[in-house]
Amino acid sequence: MKKLSTKIWILIVAYLGLTIAFMYVFADFLYEQLYVEDTKESMIEIGEKLQSMYRGGKVTDEYVESVENINTYSNFNVFAVRNPRELSACVPFEIDYNALIGPDERRILLKGEAVSKIGYEERFQRQVVSVIMPLTDQERLEGIIYIYYPLAKITELAKLEVLTFIGGAILFALILAIFVYKSLQRIMRPLNDLQFAVEQISEGDYGTRVKVVSKDEIGKLSEAFNNMAEAIQREDENQKTFLATVSHELRTPISYIKGYSEAIQNRYVEGKERDEAMNLILREASRMERLTNELLQLVRKESQNIELVPIVLSETIREAVKLLESIAREKNISIQLSLDENIIVQGDEEKLKQIFINVIENAIRYSNKDCNITVRSELSKSDAIIEIQDYGIGIPAEDLPHVTERFFRVNKARSRFDGGAGLGLSIVEKLVKQHNGSLSIESKVGEGTLVTITIPILEE
Amino acid sequence: MKKWIAVLFFSLIFVVQGCSKEPFQPINQHQSFVASVNILEPSIVYLDSKGEEIATWRFDKAYTGATLIPYDRILLYGHQLHEVDIYELSTGKKIKSIETGIGTTNAYYDKEAHRFFLSNSEKNTVTSFDDKGKKLGELSLVNYPLSMAGYQGKLYVVNYKAPVLSVIDMETMTLLEEWPIDKSSSGLLIVEETNSLWVGGHGTGSRPNQTVKVLDLESGKLTKEIQVSIMPVGFSKCGDEVYVTNHGSNELFACNVNGDVLWNVEVGANPFAVEHFNEKVVVAGFDDHKIYFIFEGEILNMIETDHGPFQLLVREV
Numbered sequence: 001m002k003k004l005s006t007k008i009w010i011l012i013v014a015y016l017g018l019t020i021a022f023m024y025v026f027a028d029f030l031y032e033q034l035y036v037e038d039t040k041e042s043m044i045e046i047g048e049k050l051q052s053m054y055r056g057g058k059v060t061d062e063y064v065e066s067v068e069n070i071n072t073y074s075n076f077n078v079f080a081v082r083n084p085r086e087l088s089a090c091v092p093f094e095i096d097y098n099a100l101i102g103p104d105e106r107r108i109l110l111k112g113e114a115v116s117k118i119g120y121e122e123r124f125q126r127q128v129v130s131v132i133m134p135l136t137d138q139e140r141l142e143g144i145i146y147i148y149y150p151l152a153k154i155t156e157l158a159k160l161e162v163l164t165f166i167g168g169a170i171l172f173a174l175i176l177a178i179f180v181y182k183s184l185q186r187i188m189r190p191l192n193d194l195q196f197a198v199e200q201i202s203e204g205d206y207g208t209r210v211k212v213v214s215k216d217e218i219g220k221l222s223e224a225f226n227n228m229a230e231a232i233q234r235e236d237e238n239q240k241t242f243l244a245t246v247s248h249e250l251r252t253p254i255s256y257i258k259g260y261s262e263a264i265q266n267r268y269v270e271g272k273e274r275d276e277a278m279n280l281i282l283r284e285a286s287r288m289e290r291l292t293n294e295l296l297q298l299v300r301k302e303s304q305n306i307e308l309v310p311i312v313l314s315e316t317i318r319e320a321v322k323l324l325e326s327i328a329r330e331k332n333i334s335i336q337l338s339l340d341e342n343i344i345v346q347g348d349e350e351k352l353k354q355i356f357i358n359v360i361e362n363a364i365r366y367s368n369k370d371c372n373i374t375v376r377s378e379l380s381k382s383d384a385i386i387e388i389q390d391y392g393i394g395i396p397a398e399d400l401p402h403v404t405e406r407f408f409r410v411n412k413a414r415s416r417f418d419g420g421a422g423l424g425l426s427i428v429e430k431l432v433k434q435h436n437g438s439l440s441i442e443s444k445v446g447e448g449t450l451v452t453i454t455i456p457i458l459e460e
Numbered sequence: 461m462k463k464w465i466a467v468l469f470f471s472l473i474f475v476v477q478g479c480s481k482e483p484f485q486p487i488n489q490h491q492s493f494v495a496s497v498n499i500l501e502p503s504i505v506y507l508d509s510k511g512e513e514i515a516t517w518r519f520d521k522a523y524t525g526a527t528l529i530p531y532d533r534i535l536l537y538g539h540q541l542h543e544v545d546i547y548e549l550s551t552g553k554k555i556k557s558i559e560t561g562i563g564t565t566n567a568y569y570d571k572e573a574h575r576f577f578l579s580n581s582e583k584n585t586v587t588s589f590d591d592k593g594k595k596l597g598e599l600s601l602v603n604y605p606l607s608m609a610g611y612q613g614k615l616y617v618v619n620y621k622a623p624v625l626s627v628i629d630m631e632t633m634t635l636l637e638e639w640p641i642d643k644s645s646s647g648l649l650i651v652e653e654t655n656s657l658w659v660g661g662h663g664t665g666s667r668p669n670q671t672v673k674v675l676d677l678e679s680g681k682l683t684k685e686i687q688v689s690i691m692p693v694g695f696s697k698c699g700d701e702v703y704v705t706n707h708g709s710n711e712l713f714a715c716n717v718n719g720d721v722l723w724n725v726e727v728g729a730n731p732f733a734v735e736h737f738n739e740k741v742v743v744a745g746f747d748d749h750k751i752y753f754i755f756e757g758e759i760l761n762m763i764e765t766d767h768g769p770f771q772l773l774v775r776e777v
Contacts, residue, residue, distance in 0.1 A: 058709075083666060084690060084708035089730055090662045092499060092524065092770060093646060093693075094581075094604070096621065097665055110729075110747050139748035140710050140729040 005188040012180050013173075020169045027165070036129055040116050043076055043147040047114065047133035050078070050145050054135045058082070059143035067145060075149065080135070082143035089141075098122055100146065101132060109134035110141050118151065127151035190218045194225055206233035245407035249291055253284035294423040297354075298406065298430065306434050308346040310458045313377055313384055314339040316349060320356035321375065324364060331369045335360070338376045343384045344458045351431050352455075358424040359388050359451050366449070367392035383437075383454045391448035400443060404429040428453075484552035485515035489532055492776045494737040496744050496751055497526045500768030504534075509738040511753055511763045517552070518766075521545075527567040528773050529576060529591060537564040537578065544578065546593060556593050568608035570615070573630045577615060579605035586617055586626075588633055597633030601626050609648035609657070611677065616657060618645045625659065625680070639680030642669065649695035649702065653717040656683060660692040660704065668708050674719055686719040694743075698736035705734045705743060712743055712754065723757040735772040744769035 050067055059082035067080040081087065081100055088095065091103040100123060105115045115132040130148035134141055193210050200208040209229060212222045260277040263269050269277050321335050328335055345352070356375075363373045367390045374389040395403060395410050402408045409422040425441075432439045435455050443449040487493065493506045493514055502523045506514040523536045529546065533555070537544040544564060546556040563582025570576070575596065578587050586605050587598040604621035614636065615628040625645070627637040647660030655677045663669035672692050674684040690708030697703070701722065704713040707730050714722045728745025731752075735742045741754040749767050753760045 083668060084730075085663060085666050085668045089691070089708055090644075092768075093644075093662060094620070095662075096644065138729065139745075141747065 004191075005184045009177075009181055009184055013177050016173055016176055020173060024165075024169070036118060039129055039149055040131055043129075043131040043149070044114055044116070044133070046070065046074060046076065046078065047131055047145050047147055050080075051133050051135065054143075056137040057142070059135055076147050077149065078145065078147045080143055080145050082135075087141055087144060101144065105132065106141065109144060110136065110139065112136055121148070124148065124150070187218075190214070190222055194218075194222060197225065197229070201229060201232065206236055242406055246295065249407065250288065253288045253291075256284045257281050291423075294427065298423060298427055306348045306351060308348060308435070310344050311347045311349050311352060312341075313343040313345050313352075313386070313455070314341045316347075316352045317356055317375060317377065317386070320353050320360060323357060324360050327361070328364050328373070331364065331367065331371075333364055333367055333369070333371050333373060336372055336374045338374065340377050340379055340384075343377055343379055345384050345435075345455045346458050347435050347455060351434065355428050355431050355453065356386075356388075358428045359453070362424055363388055363390035363392065363449070363451070366390065366394075379457065380454075382456060382459060384457050386453045386455070388451045388453075389448065394445040394447050394449055395441070395443040396445050397443075400441060403441060404439070484517040484547070486552045487515055487549040489550045490777055492738065493774070494735060494742050494751075495526075495773040495775075496733075496765045496769040497523070497771035497773065498749075498766040498768045499524050499770045501766055502538075503766040504773075505751075505765045505769075507751065507763060509740075511751070511761050513763075515552075516766070517547075525566060525771055526773060527569050527576065528775055529569050530571070534773070535567050535569075535576065537567050539564060539581070558589070558593050558595075560587070565604070565606050565620075566608055568610065568615075570610040570630065573610065573613065575630065577608055577610075577630075579608060579617060581605070581620075586615065586628065586633075588630065599628055599633045599635060601635075602638070607646055607648040609650050611650045611652070616648055616650070618648060618659065620644060620646060625675075627680070637680060639675060641673065641675075644669070645673075647693040647695050649697060650677065651697065651702065651717050653700075658686075658695060658702070660695060662691050662693065662708075672704060672719070684719050686715060686721070688713045688721070689724070694732055694734040696734045696736050696741070698739075698741075703734045703736065703741050705731045707732050707746070710745075712741065714741075714757065725754065725757050725759065727752050727754065727759060732770055733772040735774045737774045737776065742772055742774075744772050746770060 050070065053066065054063060059080060064080045064082070067078055070078045084090070085097060086100040088099045088101055088103050088106045091106070101109065101115070108115050109132065112134055114134070116130065118129045119127060121128045121130065128148040128150050130146065133145040133147070135143040135145065190210070190213060197208045197210045206229060209226050210222045212219050212226070260281050264274055264277055317337070317339060321337065360373065360375065367373060371391050374387070376387045378385050399410050403410070404425045406426045407422040429439050432453055432455070437453060437455040440452045441449060442452070487506055491508065491514060493508060495504050495506045497504055502519040502521065504517045504526065506516070508514055521538060522540055523538045526534055526536045529535050532549050533546055534549055535544055535546050540562055541564070542562055543557045543559050544567065545554050546558070547553065548555050560578060560580065561582065563580040564578055565581045566579045568577045574591050575588050576591065578589070579585070580587070581604045583600070584603055584605060585598050585600050586608070588596040590596055601617060602619040602622040602624045604619060605617045605626070606620040607618040609616045610630060613630050615630050617626045617628060618641065619626060621643065623640055623643045625639045625641045626635060627639065628634065629636055641659055642661050643664045645659050645661035649658040651658060657675045657677050659673040659675060661669040668690045669692070670690055671685040671687055673682055674686060675681065676683050688704055689706035689711040692704045692706045692713070694705035694707070695702065700717055702715045702717065704715065706713065710726055710728055710731060711724050712727050712731070712734065713724045716722060727743050728750060729747035731743045731745050733744045739755070740760065743752045743754060744765070745752065746768060749765055749769060751763045751765050751769065753762070
């Protein structure tokens with residue numbers, strides 16, 4: 001399994017190679033097109049001049065000589081041929097002789113057109129670029145002017161350049177390959193760091209963070225990773241705290257139950273004291289039962305989706321209040337209701353009832369004796385607003401943001417006598433969220449607390 | 461799309477035409493003519509004594525030569541064809557095909573023996589047939605039998621790729637003698653008056669031949685070399701005059717029977733063939749596709765023919 005950087009490097013180097021190969025072919029093409037074509041054109045130019053010197057009739061010795069004289073001051077090899085054997089004049093008779101021009105070329109020349117060739121020429125035993133110009137008179141091919149230039153000379157000329165070109169290309173490719181490799185290493189470093197950090201996290205080191213050095217995609221990825229790591233770490237800590245709290249909450253009643261039941265078993269307590277101890281055991285067991293129920297509820301709320309149906313809000317509130325009347329009566333607290341009877345909300349009846357029970361129970365629990373509690377409901381646009389106002393001990397401002405956290409209790413002494421395990425408002429918050437509503441709590445120490453719950457109404 | 465339909469339509473016409481084997485334009489039996497056998501685009505163009513075109517036969521087979529067979533017939537052969545075909549001139553219809561295998565280089569009809577001979581360069585043979593096309597005999601020769609001439613029961617054959625002239629008994633198809641000649645010899649003429657055999661040729665290697673070799677018809681000995689121009693390969697005799705085409709220099713030479721040059725004229729481009737017809741000398745220019753009529757060294761007229769006139773056939777009735 002190759003690394004991504006290696007793959008990218010190979011890709012870039014391959015493209016580079018392809019580009020160089022293309023450039024080579026293209027240069028070759030240009031050489032062929034421009035240099036060879038240019039050579040041919042020069043040859044044709046000379047050939048046309050020589051053609052214009054021919055006056056028709058038989059090709060004379062003087063003419064042949066004057067054509068050959070061109071060789072002294074021309075780069076090209078030029079000669080005139082008038083031997084019909086060389087001009088394939090005998091075809092269609094079979095010829096056992098390798099003539100200078102073939103029958104097809106003869107046919108072109110007879111039309112007065114020039115013939116140009118590139119390739120190996122048997123006669124000269126080398127690669128040549130050649131141009132053949134006809135000397136025609138009254139449709140007779142009296143002779144030809146043959147001009148050629150060894151191709152080897154052109155390639156020899158270009159050989160040094162080609163070597164330099166190839167050498168340069170290889171060197172250039174090599175340097176570029178190294179440069180690309182180094183750049184890739186630099187670009188890929190944050191990714192490598194990220195990979196390392198992910199491995200650290202998967203091994204349980206949630207404190208791992210990566211350094212964000214850029215604002216590009218990798219930078220953003222690093223940032224997102226850091227946020228994720230932070231979230232994981234927080235969740236991990238919450239989990240630990242939660243477990244510690246649960247264990248602590250369970251340990252206290254268990255130690256009570258264990259202590260009292262041992263005392264009863266060993267008969268250290270008798271008579272009235274024994275009855276009290278039995279009451280205590282019962283109370284602590286109830287506490288544990290309630291705690292575990294609440295925990296179960298909490299866990300279930302997190303994993304469940306509820307079905308919302310139209311519910312008459314005032315009815316549900318009345319039922320909740322009715323259930324709590326006996327506790328309220330114990331503290332001589334009266335619950336004042338001011339309800340809008342027309343409000344119908346989207347909700348789950350049991351869960352809605354639970355919300356109100358929890359909130360009103362809290363209000364009763366933290367109210368002094370002979371107090372009032374007011375429960376109001378009203379309509380506001382598309383929401384039902386339910387307010388539960390008590391005039392009890394209130395919540396200190398610094399604790400207010402934490403009251404919905406699990407196991408959070410304003411009374412840090414965790415007295416077994418002033419109520420629940422600190423899960424009530426957590427559950428309320430969850431349930432309200434499930435109803436697409438919101439929960440807000442305002443409070444002043446010594447003056448009381450106002451809990452406002454907003455639940456969307458049934459829209460017609 | 462229309463183009464395709466047109467192509468399809470014409471191909472169909474072509475196929476239908478090919479299948480139906482429409483006969484060629486007939487040549488009247490009493491019509492004298494000179495015909496040019498054209499080989500670049502195979503055809504035969506028949507001309508009357510005035511040079512007017514009588515008929516043109518265009519072929520879809522690659523014929524490379526022809527010879528006239530009495531009575532009213534023409535035999536066509538091709539070097540790459542597997543058979544020779546005989547057409548009747550007065551109907552324009554093919555009347556016979558003779559399987560020969562590829563390599564036929566020449567056909568010669570001997571009026572005295574009433575038989576024709578086919579030379580073959582693949583098998584290096586000469587085969588004789590009676591004038592009905594029945595095979596009579598065959599003889600293996602040296603290498604590439606090409607030019608043929610007959611006289612008094614003997615057939616003289618040039619081996620084009622060997623320096624040998626073979627003398628054959630026409631009747632028995634047996635080899636009588638082998639005489640030395642130049643390689644790449646081409647063109648034969650028998651001159652009864654001097655009892656000689658004239659041999660032309662292209663030359664060997666890059667050196668073109670410039671003479672006509674005159675051999676003794678009995679012994680085969682070289683008796684004379686007639687200096688002409690470049691590459692004399694075509695012969696024709698009329699009365700006391702012998703005409704020689706030099707295809708390398710585009711010249712026609714007229715000689716007497718003793719080989720003295722009477723006159724010469726530059727004619728045509730790459731002329732291979734010469735004939736006499738209606739007291740005129742007729743020359744075919746292979747490269748310029750023209751037929752020339754010459755009288756006493758002067759070109760009277762020239763007629764455009766099809767591509768590649770390689771041979772001339774004359775019938776005078």
